[in-house]
Amino acid sequence: MTKIARLLGATALITAAATTAFAEAHGGCKIDGGRLSIIGNEFPAIHTVANAATSCEGIEAEANLTADHQKLHVAGMTGNPAEYTTAIVANSSIVSLINEDVIRPLDDLVAEYGQDIPKHQLISVDGQVMAVAFMANAQSLVYREDILEQAGLDVPTTYEEVLAAAEKIRSDGILEYPVGGPYAAGWNLAQEFVNMYLGHGGEFFEPGSAKVAINNEKGVAALTMMKALSEYMNPDFLTHDSNATSAEWEAGNVALMHMWGSRTGVLMDDEGAEPVVYENTRIRGPLMVGDSGVPANTLWWDGWTVAKNISDEDAAATFQAMAYGSSPAILNDETMSQAVWLIDGFEAQPVNEGVLASVQAGSKPYPMVPYQGLLHTALGAELADFMNGAESAEQALADVEAAYTAAATEKGFLSE
Amino acid sequence: MVCAVKHGTFFSFVFPSLLAMTLFIALPVASVVVQSFHAQHDQVIIEVENCGPFGCETTTKIDQEATEALRQDQPLGKFVGLENYTNRGHLATSEIGEAWRTSESMGDFLGELMNLPFYRAIAFTLTFTAIVTPLTIMLGFAIAVAVNASARMLRGPLIFVSLLPFIINPLVGSLVLFWMIDARGILGHALQFLADDPELSVKASTPLMWIMLMVYGIWHAAPFAFVVFYAGLQTVNQDTLEAAMIDGATRWQRVRYVTIPHLMPLVTFVALIQLMDNFRVFEPLVSFSAAAHANSLSYYIYTDLGGETRLLNSAAATSVLTIIGVAILLAPVLVRTWRDHKRA
Numbered sequence A: 001m002t003k004i005a006r007l008l009g010a011t012a013l014i015t016a017a018a019t020t021a022f023a024e025a026h027g028g029c030k031i032d033g034g035r036l037s038i039i040g041n042e043f044p045a046i047h048t049v050a051n052a053a054t055s056c057e058g059i060e061a062e063a064n065l066t067a068d069h070q071k072l073h074v075a076g077m078t079g080n081p082a083e084y085t086t087a088i089v090a091n092s093s094i095v096s097l098i099n100e101d102v103i104r105p106l107d108d109l110v111a112e113y114g115q116d117i118p119k120h121q122l123i124s125v126d127g128q129v130m131a132v133a134f135m136a137n138a139q140s141l142v143y144r145e146d147i148l149e150q151a152g153l154d155v156p157t158t159y160e161e162v163l164a165a166a167e168k169i170r171s172d173g174i175l176e177y178p179v180g181g182p183y184a185a186g187w188n189l190a191q192e193f194v195n196m197y198l199g200h201g202g203e204f205f206e207p208g209s210a211k212v213a214i215n216n217e218k219g220v221a222a223l224t225m226m227k228a229l230s231e232y233m234n235p236d237f238l239t240h241d242s243n244a245t246s247a248e249w250e251a252g253n254v255a256l257m258h259m260w261g262s263r264t265g266v267l268m269d270d271e272g273a274e275p276v277v278y279e280n281t282r283i284r285g286p287l288m289v290g291d292s293g294v295p296a297n298t299l300w301w302d303g304w305t306v307a308k309n310i311s312d313e314d315a316a317a318t319f320q321a322m323a324y325g326s327s328p329a330i331l332n333d334e335t336m337s338q339a340v341w342l343i344d345g346f347e348a349q350p351v352n353e354g355v356l357a358s359v360q361a362g363s364k365p366y367p368m369v370p371y372q373g374l375l376h377t378a379l380g381a382e383l384a385d386f387m388n389g390a391e392s393a394e395q396a397l398a399d400v401e402a403a404y405t406a407a408a409t410e411k412g413f414l415s416e
Numbered sequence B: 001m002v003c004a005v006k007h008g009t010f011f012s013f014v015f016p017s018l019l020a021m022t023l024f025i026a027l028p029v030a031s032v033v034v035q036s037f038h039a040q041h042d043q044v045i046i047e048v049e050n051c052g053p054f055g056c057e058t059t060t061k062i063d064q065e066a067t068e069a070l071r072q073d074q075p076l077g078k079f080v081g082l083e084n085y086t087n088r089g090h091l092a093t094s095e096i097g098e099a100w101r102t103s104e105s106m107g108d109f110l111g112e113l114m115n116l117p118f119y120r121a122i123a124f125t126l127t128f129t130a131i132v133t134p135l136t137i138m139l140g141f142a143i144a145v146a147v148n149a150s151a152r153m154l155r156g157p158l159i160f161v162s163l164l165p166f167i168i169n170p171l172v173g174s175l176v177l178f179w180m181i182d183a184r185g186i187l188g189h190a191l192q193f194l195a196d197d198p199e200l201s202v203k204a205s206t207p208l209m210w211i212m213l214m215v216y217g218i219w220h221a222a223p224f225a226f227v228v229f230y231a232g233l234q235t236v237n238q239d240t241l242e243a244a245m246i247d248g249a250t251r252w253q254r255v256r257y258v259t260i261p262h263l264m265p266l267v268t269f270v271a272l273i274q275l276m277d278n279f280r281v282f283e284p285l286v287s288f289s290a291a292a293h294a295n296s297l298s299y300y301i302y303t304d305l306g307g308e309t310r311l312l313n314s315a316a317a318t319s320v321l322t323i324i325g326v327a328i329l330l331a332p333v334l335v336r337t338w339r340d341h342k343r344a
Helices: A002-013 A016-025 A044-054 A069-078 A093-099 A107-113 A145-150 A159-171 A187-199 A217-230 A242-250 A261-268 A312-325 A350-361 A372-382 A393-410 B002-036 B064-073 B093-102 B106-114 B117-149 B152-167 B170-180 B186-195 B206-233 B238-246 B251-279 B283-287 B297-305 B312-343
Strands: A035-040 A060-065 A086-090 A122-125 A128-144 A256-260 A281-283 A298-304 B045-052 B055-062
Touching (some): A035 A044, A035 A312, A044 A086, A044 A298, A060 A069, A069 A093, A093 A128, A093 A372, A107 A128, A159 A217, A187 A217, A187 A298, A187 A372, A217 A393, A242 A261, A261 A350, A281 A350, B106 B117, B117 B152, B117 B206, B117 B297, B170 B186, B170 B206, B206 B251, B251 B312
Parallel strands (some): A035 A060, A035 A086
Antiparallel strands (some): A122 B045, A128 A256, A128 A281, A128 A298
16 A cells, blocks of 8 residues: 555656656567467556557567456466466456466566566565556546535535435435446446445455355445445346446436446546536545445456466567556556556546545455455355345345355365 | 178268267266366465555465375366265255255245255246247247238248348347347336336346346247248148138138148257257346346356356256256157157
8 A cells, every 4th residue: 555655656756748758768669579469358448558568569469358358368378378378457356367377477577578667566476476567446436516516415425425415316306316336246246245345344254264254244234235225226237237337327327326447537538428427527535334444445456467378488578568568658648547557657637536545545455365256256146136135135145155165165265 | 791881881971970979079078077076176275475556465375386286186176976966056955955944834945945046047947948938939830820821922021021030149139139128228118108117127127037038038039930830831731721721611720720730740840949949048148137137057057167266067067967957858859759750
């Protein structure tokens, strides 16, 4: 946390002129042969990195950017030689790559080609550099200033206030479903639970073990809050992922929304929405819930890795291309607002406020534990029944624990 | 000598397909069965310090070297017998025993049963198969009779239009329907108007979602049944039909007593194909984002195989159970066909 805070201080000192000078100095990217094949998620900042990396001369380059990247990267890096030479991952998805042992330590490549990469961008696991982060991300509150004004409301800082504000907006007849959030059954719904549970001060596992421990008061409180919020959401909320929720926002149907920092740039630009929507779209920091003092969201970094099962030549080419793709050369007026870049020369933009405020408010990073992914999957599959109203919070949490335990036993994390 | 040559010819004709079937069907099935009896090795977990832009924290990771040694010894993983089949993700024997002991009524017990992922998947899959298969056959037959009775000039365009749902890719076709039934889509809005309930949402209600998936299933598969029956209709004996007309049979009686018996073997064929197709229902669940309301066996395998946390052994167990399910489902039809064959 301190590192990013220092980074923010440092970036304030660096002027725009210095950035352009840097970009000109780095003008192009030339590599002597090798292969670059990128797999990664699909949002504007990642497009920027991938476009810059694949523009390098002298290499064979391709990129597969898709929302389904998590279903593809392990399989695509297991073969020898691996289909993908690099995966753009986050602090959750890198764990599955480390678990399957398909990415290589980068220390030697950093020493040879990565002297310019600032220390705070290096992700180290057990003393070895395993990834290079290029941006930070977090979910936070997005709101419509005009609607809050019309209803005579202050900007909510807690989920309890969101509920009160939603009720006011509805009873004033402004919007029927004023609240939005990525609550689609599966990964998104699980993520919202992770946020809300951490916000209540919860711990996912028994200390030092893979035994899950979420069926408790905090778990029930988290689910109860999610259910209460969903009463103010479009009834189809269980099918709304980040993309669909953003579309609802741009259609002007939502006034208070929990959304990723990496996606807010799209909401504030003048494409896809009426002026009244994008001109009044504002970002705030993370929401609090209950009295734990911990924000109800998680901190994320996005970064790139290098596959283990590829030739040294391809690894070197991939490293150099990706290092260029996440170097100060990619920063310009257009890309500056796409993310909270961890790259030198980044200047915070209004759309980045949610992520920066999360860092300052002490949000927790998403846990990098080998079995967290199994729990996330179990949450995504089992919580929908509760949100549907088909079963109680206790029953849903018991189901999650049972589903997780079965999966973790099969994976060898738990023995009976 | 003649016999040997015959056998030799027979063998050289059959060998390529026999080889292909062994390679692409028998061996993979055998491999899936073997994998379903294994689970992954106990993971060796070590405590490590991870550092990144948000500071350092102590957490855990898998000790790859220690785990690798275990993997080298037994590449398939550890043998667990039927454990993958009996665990909560599949047949859930102990959970069912518990539910049977503790539940007070049959409804209570069924509720507990439907809370288990495998049974929920099989319940939807069987319901889907049982409802979509006969309705597809009926609708396909009705279209075939209607097209056959229409003016010759119109038949070409009619056949083309009737085939469209089958030509459209299932993922695209179901996505089109998905947006039409959205609360703000044309069908979703029409439903709200008809039901006089502005809150009504197909995507938020489990029964409506099931109905919509089945409507899609019928819409998509009816053209297949139609084409087969339409071809069959061209071979109906015209003399018999004329004789029936002279005897004063009504239009319905002619269909019932001449056309349908003539098409019966085709009905068996379409039923067989449709049973298999419907039992592996998958695409509409993806396009409809139906995970919150419905799960099928294929979708269950897909979620195990995809994602960050691949449960390969669990997927293998579900696959074997699915194969057994298909065998049970098709047995009556196959036995019947075999009997007919012997009688003939």
